[in-house]
Amino acid sequence: MANTVIGSTIVIDGEISGEEDLTVLGTVKGRIGLREHIHVEPTGVIEANIETATITVEGTVTGDIHATERAELKSNCRVVGDIRAPRILIADGASFKGNVDMEG
Amino acid sequence: MPPSTTIGPTLHVRGRILGEEDLRIEGRVDGAIELSETLIVEESGIVVAEVQARDVVVRGIVVGNVTATDSVTLDAGAKLMGDIEAPRVILADGAAFKGSVKVTGAAPRPRARTSAGAKANRSRASAIPRVRAARPEAPVPEQDEPTVVVRRKDVQAAGRGETKAAKKAPPRPAPASAGKATKKKAAKKKVRPKVPSRKKRKVSRR
Structure with missing residues (x-):
């Protein structure tokens, strides 16, 4: 599966949709709708509502996260927003502010 | 990565x-x-x-x-x-x-290329004529120049020769032979002076 990468100097202001993995090292503002995996690297900044199957956050996310399978917040990440997912992992050292809904 | x-x-x-x-x-x-x-x-x-x-x-x-x-x-x-x-x-x-x-x-990139190329071409172009100019200068005095000079002088000599030959020819052959022969000999003399003149000049210069 081809992997989409948003490089560290890239800023996307708008809406991203697709059916493949997404790795974010740069900045995305707007809305993200994927059916696969999103990986927000430590340099990645997302200011958007996210819909995806699974997401791993090592960087910064501001916005609501809706994962149909799994949401994982690694240590040193910063998340502000509501998380809705059946499986949620929040690592030690992760910064999180918002509501959690694990009922789907 | x-x-x-x-x-x-x-x-x-x-x-x-x-x-x-x-x-x-x-x-x-x-x-x-x-x-x-x-x-x-x-x-x-x-x-x-x-x-x-x-x-x-x-x-x-x-x-x-x-x-x-x-x-x-x-x-x-x-x-x-x-x-x-x-x-x-x-x-x-x-x-x-x-x-x-x-x-x-x-x-800036392509400009630099073209200007550099143009400069290179100019320098080459200026260099080539020098080389070409230098080459002919050396052999010319020995071999080519005499022919070139002779040709020029040939033309001049031919022009002068005709007039000179036309003037000089009648008195020389006139006493030996008459009318038609003088014209033919005069024509021959027009040609003849060129040949010895080359040799004389070549020899004299060498």
Whole structure:
């Protein structure tokens, strides 16, 4: 599966949709709708509502996260927003502010 | 791992993309793209956007105006509908394009190339004549120059010779023979003086 990468100097202001993995090292503002995996690297900044199957956050996310399978917040990440997912992992050292809904 | 930025084939971006690195588009982008580096629209890529970048390489489809500070390249299979503005525009065989092209002031890189090339050519051009000029000068005094000089003087001598021969000829042959013979001999004498004159000059110079 081809992997989409948003490089560290890239800023996307708008809406991203697709059916493949997404790795974010740069900045995305707007809305993200994927059916696969999103990986927000430590340099990645997302200011958007996210819909995806699974997401791993090592960087910064501001916005609501809706994962149909799994949401994982690694240590040193910063998340502000509501998380809705059946499986949620929040690592030690992760910064999180918002509501959690694990009922789907 | 420094992965280059790629918009994958199933991805659809609606909005604005800004960046300072190479961007490869295999999916679809609607909106605007502004890069300080190279934008590559792959064969599967579709871009409906105003595009600004340093270099733009299109192998897929672009609808919108494309402005580059260095070059725009349409490879075979590319389709572009929109205006191109760049110092260098390259259209490959098999590329489809509808729009206008504006070749703006040359970018520093190609200018440097052309000016350097022009300077090199000028220096070569100036150097070659010197060499060529130097070569003939050396052999000319020994071999070529006499013939050249002789030819010039030949013409002059021929011109003078005719007049001189015409003036001189009648008195010499006149006493020996008459009418028709004098004309023939005069004609021969026109030719004759040239030959000894060459030899005399050659010999005298050597």
